[in-house]
Amino acid sequence: MLKEFQQIGRDLFLAGLNNSHSGNMSIRMGDRIIITRRGAQLGRLTARDLIETGLTKNDSRIALASTEIKVHRAIYARTAALAICHAHPPYATALSLTQTEIIPVDSEGSYFTHKIPVFGAELTIGSQEVAAVIPEILQAYKVAMLKGHGIFAVGQLLEEAYQLVSSVEHSCKILWLARQLPGGTAGSLAAKAGW
Amino acid sequence: MLRGWMGRLLRVDLTRERVTRETLPATLLYRYIGGRGIGARLLFDEVGPETGALTAGNKLIFAVGPLTGTKVPTAGRYSLTTKSPLTGTGFESNAGGFWGVGLKKCGFDVLVIEGRASRPIYVVIRDDHVMIKDAGALWGRLVGETTTRLKQAEGKGALVSCIGPAGENLVKMAAIVNDGNRALGRGGVGAVMGSKNLKAIVVRGTRPVPVADRDQLDYMVYQTDKRLKANPVTSQGLPEFxxxxxxxxxxxxxxxxxxxxxxxxxxxxxxxxxxxxxxxxxxxxxxxxxxxxxxxxxxxxxxxxxxxxxxxxxxxxxxxxxxxxxxxxxxxxxxxxxxxxxxxxxxxxxxxxxxxxxxxxxxxxxxxxxxxxxxxxxxxxxxxxxxxxxxxxxxxxxxxxxxxxxxxxxxxxxxLPAYDPRGLQGMGLAFATANRGGCHLQAYLVGLEVLGIPKLVDRFAQAGKAGLTIYCQNINAAMDTLALCRFIGLAVGEEYFARLLTAVTGETYQPQDLHTIGERIWNLERLYNLREGFSARDDTLPSRLLTEPVAAGPSRGATVGLAAMLAEYYRCRGWDADGVPAPEKLGALGLSGEGSGENA
The missing domain is CATH 1.10.569.10 (Aldehyde Ferredoxin Oxidoreductase Protein, subunit A, domain 2)
Known part of the structure; x- marks a missing residue:
């Protein structure tokens, strides 16, 4: 399990989907949650960086867990997800600042996500508001963007959640690049995507 | 006009039963801010070398900070500085509760108790009115009973800080307890109060705390509250357990x-x-x-x-x-x-x-x-x-x-408190160098070595721990002088404290100013201890921690590698090999006169 967290954490960082200390990941194991430590470097995880605590009930290790544990727990409580990946992909985050939803125009993006909802909160880190709304979105979608903050992606496996993060960022990068081209307005691109 | 500060010191001489009110110089407030800083300054200036801790010459210096009594989260603490009968060092202790706010709302930033009463007494401060009352009927009573009786006697809104039998009997581990269960716990400060025949201090204040910029304060308090609510330690771990x-x-x-x-x-x-x-x-x-x-x-x-x-x-x-x-x-x-x-x-x-x-x-x-x-x-x-x-x-x-x-x-x-420094090397250095003795709070490296706040460091490593210890000692001294709880520091840092302080006082403080003020306080406390005869010999740990490896468990085999860390600590502090602050360091902190033995 540590190896899986280490590999995905490293890949997230090397792909530029997180900066040095951003992002967090968790998996659900029955009534327990294993989540990355608060402030951990996902690209350099060690055994001390995986914190196991209750899925619904706190124990003393809550003092070490990621600040986003509130959101992770809420997602597990209201969805069937078994793994969560939270990252700060730059293109997706940039687009989230100007759009209420992001519609991929590339084939893979359309295939995987169709539409990426964007939610704006007053406090986007570890807040009750985010913990209330993001799980609701993830009942209908596998990914959700927090405006100006980053992405939450869920799956049965950590790798699946990671794939969604990677795919969304790829789609947003294509969207961004396409908009630089002649005729690449938001409206024309949406029409080409069939939305 | 001062904002945040009330600008006044109340002095109660128990020997002469005389009360005086003094205006606090603005320069003192700006340079030392409040609680621990002003306490260190007054102790150095007013309690001369080799004064017995349990004699009339020792003083009890209670002090609050400019944030005390405002809406800043955790800004309800107060500080006491005195000479400790347990350690012989200068000693600052601080406590939460409500009593400190009561003192400030009487219109005072500082209360100095000096001399020795001829019989058991207690002091009542109701806004500007100060009374010395007979405590014959209270002497010998437990803290809970004393608190209840005084609250009944002094009326609604009365807040009580008192000693129990341990303080009366000059037990060197005696505490002063406020609001029934919050304590100036360490160093035997309760015995100092007992030695003065002072059973209790009751405060009942109604004055508002002036604030310079209410809009900015509201904004910063809102931001601080948000982070306290988001942080798992301050919003879940500590509240729940x-x-x-x-x-x-x-x-x-x-x-x-x-x-x-x-x-x-x-x-x-x-x-x-x-x-x-x-x-x-x-x-x-x-x-x-x-x-x-x-x-x-x-x-x-x-x-x-x-x-x-x-x-x-x-x-x-x-x-x-x-x-x-x-x-x-x-x-x-x-x-x-x-x-x-x-x-x-x-x-x-x-x-x-x-x-x-x-x-x-x-x-x-x-x-x-x-x-x-x-x-x-x-x-x-x-x-x-x-x-x-x-x-x-x-x-x-x-x-x-x-x-x-x-x-x-x-x-x-x-x-020593509940941390084995053999598995927490930085904590070992912090214990050895703490000005008040074996204290975990003066540096509190638990944040770095265990909780990962702000980041997790190798708890067994010795290299670099000197710098981290100094950093924490300085900023924590500043927090104590602001009279803030250590736990707010788990969610927000000095940039927040500086902006809160600026909003309340109207004086511009940068985060670095707080480090400098903390360093000034630390060095002044060190100078007091040196004047009392302490030296590098005292900056050590029990031999068990230096020579007996931990026998079993995750810290197995560890001892504290103090010598190297301590030498680095002195160098980083700008002190000589004997742990004496160098003249250049004192000059930079505005403490040149103190280093040469002159009082300011």
């Missing part, structure tokens, strides 16, 4: 001292953990003034209902004494509160006595794991009866009296 949240964490790391630091993993830790307190004892939570964290517990046990044991108390009467019975520990905590005893030093001194008895060096019925003696032993300490008279002097004195000082787990006479 109190400070006892640390029991399991420290035990799992092998840094939870057992049987007077003879081991560092307690096989029954789970039974005395924060989880067990929450599940079996806690009936409600309690918070200090303007505190959203509310880390205090109210617990119920067969002996009664009252303030629950903190992490340190669970350790001192629990693992350190080899006891795993939470009910007994909670009752010991009740008794410490009522007698007015520091539960850390009391439990640790008891553990020292247990080891001395175990080794046949002390004739006493106390034994590790035997909790049935607690009640009688605590009473004997508070009233200095039988073996309690020797215990009342603290572990160093006790162990020295049988020629075995090495079994006293203390630094500069102050008993």
């Amino acid at each position: 109190g400070t006892a949240v640390l029991v399991n964490l420290f035990n799992e790391l092998g840094v939870f001292p057992v049987r007077n630091f003879q081991a560092s993993v307690f096989d029954q830790a789970e039974q005395i953990s924060g989880e067990m307190v929450a599940e079996h004892l806690t009936i409600s939570r309690q918070g200090c003034f303007r505190c959203p964290i509310k880390c205090s517990r109210v617990v119920s046990i067969p002996a009664g209902t009252g303030a629950g044991p903190e992490y340190e108390t669970i350790w001192s009467f629990g693992a350190d004494c080899g006891v795993a019975d939470l009910t007994v520990i909670a009752e010991a905590n009740f008794l410490c509160n009522d007698y007015g005893l520091d539960p850390i030093s009391t439990g640790a001194t008891l553990a020292c006595a247990m080891e001395l008895a175990q080794r046949g060096l002390l004739k006493s019925p106390v034994r590790f794991g035997r909790a049935e003696n607690f009640k009688a032993v605590l009473r004997s300490i508070a009233y200095r009866e039988g073996i309690g008279d020797a215990l009342a002097e603290g572990s160093r004195h006790l162990a020295r009296s049988v020629g075995a000082e090495e079994y006293a787990m203390q630094v500069k006479g102050l008993e």
Whole structure:
């Protein structure tokens, strides 16, 4: 399990989907949650960086867990997800600042996500508001963007959640690049995507 | 016009029964801000070399900060500075609750108590009116009863800070207890109050605290509250389990001292953990003034209902004494509160006595794991009866009296708290260099070495710990002078403190200003101790921690590598190899006169 967290954490960082200390990941194991430590470097995880605590009930290790544990727990409580990946992909985050939803125009993006909802909160880190709304979105979608903050992606496996993060960022990068081209307005691109 | 500060000092001379009010110079306020800083300054200036801690010449300097009594979260603390009868050092202790706010709302930033009353008395401050009243009927009474009686006598809104029998009997581990259960716990400050025949100080203030920029303050308070609510330690760990949240964490790391630091993993830790307190004892939570964290517990046990044991108390009467019975520990905590005893030093001194008895060096019925003696032993300490008279002097004195000082787990006479520094090297350096002796709070490297706040560092590494210790000592001195709780620092840092301070006072403070002020305070405290005869020899640890490797558990094989860290510490501090601040350092901090022995 540590190896899986280490590999995905490293890949997230090397792909530029997180900066040095951003992002967090968790998996659900029955009534327990294993989540990355608060402030951990996902690209350099060690055994001390995986914190196991209750899925619904706190124990003393809550003092070490990621600040986003509130959101992770809420997602597990209201969805069937078994793994969560939270990252700060730059293109997706940039687009989230100007759009209420992001519609991929590339084939893979359309295939995987169709539409990426964007939610704006007053406090986007570890807040009750985010913990209330993001799980609701993830009942209908596998990914959700927090405006100006980053992405939450869920799956049965950590790798699946990671794939969604990677795919969304790829789609947003294509969207961004396409908009630089002649005729690449938001409206024309949406029409080409069939939305 | 000053904002944030009330600008006045109240001086009560108990010998002459004379009260004076003084205007605090703005330069003093700007350079030292409040609580611990002003306390250090006044102690250095007013309590001369070799003044006996329990003589009329010693002073009790109570002080608050400019944020005290405002809407800033956790800004309800107050500070006391005096010369400690336990350590002989200058000693700052601070407490939460509400009493500090009451003092400030009387219109004073500082209260200096000096001299010695000819009979037991208590002091009442109602806004600007000060009365010295007879305490004959209160002398000998427990803290709870004293607090209740004085609140009834002095009317609605009266806030009480008092001593119990331990302070009256000059027990060197005696505390001063405010609001019934918050304490200026360490260093025997209660004995200083007892030596002055001062049973209590009652405050009842109604004056508003002036604020320079209310809009900016509202904004910064809003931002600070948001972060306190988002942080898992301040919004979940501490509120749900109190400070006892640390029991399991420290035990799992092998840094939870057992049987007077003879081991560092307690096989029954789970039974005395924060989880067990929450599940079996806690009936409600309690918070200090303007505190959203509310880390205090109210617990119920067969002996009664009252303030629950903190992490340190669970350790001192629990693992350190080899006891795993939470009910007994909670009752010991009740008794410490009522007698007015520091539960850390009391439990640790008891553990020292247990080891001395175990080794046949002390004739006493106390034994590790035997909790049935607690009640009688605590009473004997508070009233200095039988073996309690020797215990009342603290572990160093006790162990020295049988020629075995090495079994006293203390630094500069102050008993070490619940962290085995062999598995926390930075904490070892922090203990050795703390100006008030074996104290965990002056640097609190737990954030870096355990909790990962702001980032996790290698707890066994020694390289670089000097710089980290100094950084933490300086900023924590600034926090103490702002009279903020250490726990707010788990969620926000000095940039927040500086902006809050700027909003309240209207004076511009940058984060670096707080570091500089903290460093100034640290050096001034050091100069006071040097003047009292302390030296580099005293910046050390019990030999057990330096030479006996941890026998088992995650810290197995570790000792504290103090020598190298200490040499680096002196260099980084700008002190010479003997631990004396260099003239250039003092000059940079505006302390040149103090270094040459002149008072400012």
